[in-house]
Amino acid sequence: MAKNKKQDTNLIHAGSHPEDQFGAVNPPIYHASTVTQESMAALAKARENRDTSFVYGRLGTPTSRAFEEAVTTLEGGDKCISVGSGLSAICTAMLAFVEHGDHILVCDSAYSPTRNLSEKFLRRFGVETTYYDPLVGAGIKDYFQANTKTVYVESPGSHSFEVQDIPAIAKECRQAGIKVVMDNTWSAGYFFKPFEHGVDVSVQAATKYFVGHSDAMLGSVTTTDENFDAIRNSAHLLGYHASPDDAYLGLRGIRTLATRIKRHEKNALKVADWLRGRPEVEELRHPAFPSCPGHDIWRRDFSGSSGLFSVLLKEAPDEAVANLIDGLDLFALGASWGGYESLVLRTQLIRSATNWNTKTPCVRFHVGLEDPDDLIDDLKAGLDRYMAAI
Numbered sequence: 156m157a158k159n160k161k162q163d164t165n166l167i168h169a170g171s172h173p174e175d176q177f178g179a180v181n182p183p184i185y186h187a188s189t190v191t192q193e194s195m196a197a198l199a200k201a202r203e204n205r206d207t208s209f210v211y212g213r214l215g216t217p218t219s220r221a222f223e224e225a226v227t228t229l230e231g232g233d234k235c236i237s238v239g240s241g242l243s244a245i246c247t248a249m250l251a252f253v254e255h256g257d258h259i260l261v262c263d264s265a266y267s268p269t270r271n272l273s274e275k276f277l278r279r280f281g282v283e284t285t286y287y288d289p290l291v292g293a294g295i296k297d298y299f300q301a302n303t304k305t306v307y308v309e310s311p312g313s314h315s316f317e318v319q320d321i322p323a324i325a326k327e328c329r330q331a332g333i334k335v336v337m338d339n340t341w342s343a344g345y346f347f348k349p350f351e352h353g354v355d356v357s358v359q360a361a362t363k364y365f366v367g368h369s370d371a372m373l374g375s376v377t378t379t380d381e382n383f384d385a386i387r388n389s390a391h392l393l394g395y396h397a398s399p400d401d402a403y404l405g406l407r408g409i410r411t412l413a414t415r416i417k418r419h420e421k422n423a424l425k426v427a428d429w430l431r432g433r434p435e436v437e438e439l440r441h442p443a444f445p446s447c448p449g450h451d452i453w454r455r456d457f458s459g460s461s462g463l464f465s466v467l468l469k470e471a472p473d474e475a476v477a478n479l480i481d482g483l484d485l486f487a488l489g490a491s492w493g494g495y496e497s498l499v500l501r502t503q504l505i506r507s508a509t510n511w512n513t514k515t516p517c518v519r520f521h522v523g524l525e526d527p528d529d530l531i532d533d534l535k536a537g538l539d540r541y542m543a544a545i
């Protein structure tokens with residue numbers, strides 16, 4: 156099995172076992188709840204060898220295992236567990252290390268359902284959250300309490316795009332015995348290698364770039380041997396699992412990830428570069444451009460950029476933003492990203508540790524695989540409509 160080759164080669168072969176499936180290159184989709192065993196002894200053995208055996212559909216199938224193998228090869232770390240969505244991957248990771256009376260730190264730039272998990276769920280069970288400035292770096296240690304168990308990072312933040320100094324944060328956490336959990340969806344694990352930078356658990360909304368075609372919900376949680384039991388127990392206690400069809404689509408998506416993500420990168424760089432020259436755009440928040448907070452860290456730690464970024468527009472009434480967005484032809488209005496198609500979203504940021512000027516409209520783009528010149532034409536007409544409404 157390819158693992159020590161170059162990344163693009165590994166992605167083609169990881170988790171592929173034609174020798175076990177009559178030579179077919181793709182794994183069969185195992186639809187299974189019941190998995191029968193030959194004897195009591197065989198069942199006991201299967202339960203003991205959870206990494207290589209199957210005992211019940213919710214606890215994994217050969218299809219989900221093949222996907223997990225490919226994700227581990229991509230992200231690094233030692234093992235992975237797949238679940239039914241990116242958010243369930245976040246819940247799996249966040250619930251793995253805390254109990255009543257504990258404290259966690261969450262970056263102020265976190266995806267809002269992650270904030271909801273903290274405020275509407277963990278708090279009810281006696282786990283307190285403090286938000287911190289995503290640009291805090293080694294200063295994270297000033298937020299540590301005796302009961303802090305986890306520091307949650309999302310780099311870059313998927314709406315405001317601050318790039319975090321993960322090595323500096325991880326160093327402080329390691330010294331204090333605190334786990335670093337990262338949402339690594341923006342880089343798709345392709346442009347950022349979390350375990351080389353001190354992360355303990357890397358979460359992917361596989362719904363995005365892994366699946367890549369906007370047609371499945373899937374999540375992955377990858378970690379080290381040291382933390383895997385805690386992660387797997389968390390997923391299993393919660394009853395989370397990945398549907399076999401969606402795990403299959405995630406694995407199939409990974410086979411073309413390298414090609415797709417490089418095209419997303421190229422297209423997004425061209426569109427972003429054009430946008431930053433427009434008078435309606437006050438600030439470009441794309442990690443590969445110097446205007447993005449944490450750009451130098453991105454240059455140091457990432458090997459590229461994906462298709463998602465935001466712009467802050469000149470202050471304008473809501474109707475101007477609607478004029479821009481509603482009239483777009485190629486950018487559909489939608490909450491997700493990572494698929495082949497271009498998307499746009501006006502984002503409303505929630506902040507508690509840092510300031511955000513809510514009067515400046517923040518518009519997020521996911522640049523798809525269309526010809527970028529057509530996308531620019533679409534945006535040009537949109538920005539003209541925006542200006543006309545100011």
Ligand SMILES: Cc1ncc(COP(=O)(O)O)c(C=O)c1O
Pocket residue numbers: 240241242243266313338340341360361362363372373374490491492
């Ligand atoms: C950064 C980020 N993390 C996690 C998720 C959650 O993924 P899912 O929608 O698969 O639950 C999303 C979804 O938009 C996201 O943008």
